[in-house]
Every structure is written in C-alpha cells, then in structure tokens.
Amino acid sequence: MNMKEKHQLEQLDETGNVKDDLMSDEELEDEEIEKPKSRKKPGIVYLSSIPTGMNPQLVREFLGVHGEIGKSFLQPIETGVKKKRSNRFSEGWVEFASKRVAKAVAERLNNTKVGGKRRTRYHECLWNIKYLPRFKWAHLNERLAYEKAVRQQRMRTEIAQVKRETNFFIESVDQSKKLRKKMDKLEGWNVTQRSTEEEITNRKASSQNQDRTEFLRNLFNPSKSSTS
Known part of the structure; x- marks a missing residue:
C-alpha cells in the first residue's frame, strides 16, 4: 500500500463518508514534492x-x-627559491560529494596503475589512496599552519646561526689585523726574547757538568794540569 492509498483510507470516517477537513490528493502530492x-x-x-x-x-x-x-588540495614540494611555484607535489586531499563514493574509490584504486597515455611519466605509477573517516578541511588548515610555523622557526634559527658565525669571523679578522700591526712595529727593533725556564735549567746543568769534568781531570791528572 502506497502513501496515497493509505491517505485515502484515513479520509473515511466510521460511516464510510469522506472527511471534510482532510487534504485532497493534489495537496498530498504537493506535500510529497516539497519534502526535502x-x-x-x-x-x-x-x-x-x-x-x-x-x-x-x-x-x-x-x-x-x-x-x-568538490574541493581538492595538493601539497607542493619546496624548491628552496622564494616566490617560485613548484610543479611537483608530495601529497594531496580530494573531496568527493558522496562519502560512499569516496570509500569505493579508495578501495578500488589503491595500489593500482594510474594508466592514461603510455608515454606519460605517470602511466606506470601506482595510486596510493586512503579514505579518511571524520576528516574535515579544518584539520588540514591546522596542520598546514603548524608546518608553516615550524619552517619559519627553523629558518630563524638558521639565520641566527649564520649571524653568529659571521660575527665570529669578523672578530677573528679584526684581531688578526691588530696582531699584524703590532708585529710590524716590532720588526725594526732588536728584541731579545726572554729565556724560558727550560732553557735556564739546561744552561745551569751544562755549566755544572763542565765544572765537574774539569775537577775530575785535575784530580786524576795533576801533572797535565800543572804542565799546562
């Protein structure tokens, strides 16, 4: 029994007469059409x-x-050159109007060849597709914003490191120039370098050895020492 026949039965009262306050068949059809x-x-x-x-x-x-x-977004691969748009992409998100179709497409195409024209570079490539349940575009926007903040922070860190290295190099160059100026001033002077502790100790030991050798020679060869 369809809705129209059911409505006709409801229009009859206990005596079998049609009720006056009920909708007609045309009004019922209009109501069915207007139902979202x-x-x-x-x-x-x-x-x-x-x-x-x-x-x-x-x-x-x-x-x-x-x-x-509906919507779609492919993540471009960074080229390292500012304001240069990349023509290569690492990953992507595609929205289908029907959730059932999206599931079917993911199951049917995953790990299958892309196909198309044989001479194209993507002909032998495989689709890697996965259905994302309860995924919203807001989730993707949050992720992209987070990745952008991480890239900016990493760039600031690298710039700060380069500045520190540059400043250290400049300071080293300045110190080298100052040292060279001092050396140039001392070139015309007869400057005797002060002996080190090791050199002083060696001279003393050498002098003591000579004195001891002379003493032993005089002790065991007195005639030679007197003749001389």
Missing part, C-alpha cells in the same frame, strides 16, 4: 604520494571519472 531530500555527506580521500608529472587538474580529471569532486 536527504543531503549526501561528502567524503575525503588522502593521496600519500602524487604520481610524477601529475598536477591538480590531472588529478581531478582522473578521479572525477568515478564521482563528483
């Missing part, structure tokens, strides 16, 4: 690696064959 349809919940899949040679447009074209696509 249940909205599909979107689903997001994660691409842990982007096939070589693919860009956001190609990713949307390949995945759009399987279902309607």
Whole structure:
C-alpha cells in the first residue's frame, strides 16, 4: 500500500463518508514534492604520494571519472627559491560529494596503475589512496599552519646561526689585523726574547757538568794540569 492509498483510507470516517477537513490528493502530492531530500555527506580521500608529472587538474580529471569532486588540495614540494611555484607535489586531499563514493574509490584504486597515455611519466605509477573517516578541511588548515610555523622557526634559527658565525669571523679578522700591526712595529727593533725556564735549567746543568769534568781531570791528572 502506497502513501496515497493509505491517505485515502484515513479520509473515511466510521460511516464510510469522506472527511471534510482532510487534504485532497493534489495537496498530498504537493506535500510529497516539497519534502526535502536527504543531503549526501561528502567524503575525503588522502593521496600519500602524487604520481610524477601529475598536477591538480590531472588529478581531478582522473578521479572525477568515478564521482563528483568538490574541493581538492595538493601539497607542493619546496624548491628552496622564494616566490617560485613548484610543479611537483608530495601529497594531496580530494573531496568527493558522496562519502560512499569516496570509500569505493579508495578501495578500488589503491595500489593500482594510474594508466592514461603510455608515454606519460605517470602511466606506470601506482595510486596510493586512503579514505579518511571524520576528516574535515579544518584539520588540514591546522596542520598546514603548524608546518608553516615550524619552517619559519627553523629558518630563524638558521639565520641566527649564520649571524653568529659571521660575527665570529669578523672578530677573528679584526684581531688578526691588530696582531699584524703590532708585529710590524716590532720588526725594526732588536728584541731579545726572554729565556724560558727550560732553557735556564739546561744552561745551569751544562755549566755544572763542565765544572765537574774539569775537577775530575785535575784530580786524576795533576801533572797535565800543572804542565799546562
């Protein structure tokens, strides 16, 4: 029994007559048409690696064959050159209009060849797709903001390290220049370097050895010493 037949039975009272205060068939059909349809919940899949040679447009074209696509984002690889846009991407997120479609796409395409034209670089690459349950774009925005803050902090640390090394080098150069000026002033002077403790000790020991040798010679050879 459909809704229309059920409504017709409800219109009859106990005597079998049609109730006056109930809606007509046309009004009932209009009510069914105006009833809002249940909205599909979107689903997001994660691409842990982007096939070589693919860009956001190609990713949307390949995945759009399987279902309607909403938002998408691919993380570019840093080139190290400021304001230079990279054409290579490390990972990505793609939103399908239907959560059921997103799950099916992840199960069907994961670890399968990308395909397409044979001469393209991504033809033999594999899809690495995973469905992300309860994932929101706000989560991605938070992650990107955190990674940006980490990169900025690392850059500030590296800049501070370079400044310290530069200042140390400049100070070393200044000290070297001052020392060279002092050496230039002393070049024309006859400066005798002070003997070290080791040199003084060696001279004393040598003098004592000579005196002892002379004493022993006089003791055992008195004739030679007197003749001389």
